Amino acid sequence: MEYPSQWQQRKYDEVFESARRYVRRRRAEDPDFTIEAFKRLLEAQYVNEGDDWAGRGSVQNITHAATVAAYEAALAEWQEER
Numbered sequence: 001m002e003y004p005s006q007w008q009q010r011k012y013d014e015v016f017e018s019a020r021r022y023v024r025r026r027r028a029e030d031p032d033f034t035i036e037a038f039k040r041l042l043e044a045q046y047v048n049e050g051d052d053w054a055g056r057g058s059v060q061n062i063t064h065a066a067t068v069a070a071y072e073a074a075l076a077e078w079q080e081e082r
Helices: 006-029 035-049 058-081
Strands: none
Touching (some): 035 058
């Protein structure tokens, strides 16, 4: 995703990479972190997407968008490995 300002793009990139590292670390260290468990985690992010009735603000929206994108990318990679 591309953002109009540098700070927004930096924040997105930072959160995206952090989320990707989190998934890699969980996969490496947690034998209970299966692809099914990860899909449930991603589903929870989708549910949270609709929970913006009070307004999250731009930083929280960027954080959420980057997390979802990172999880989707990690899931696609994981599924390709199978």
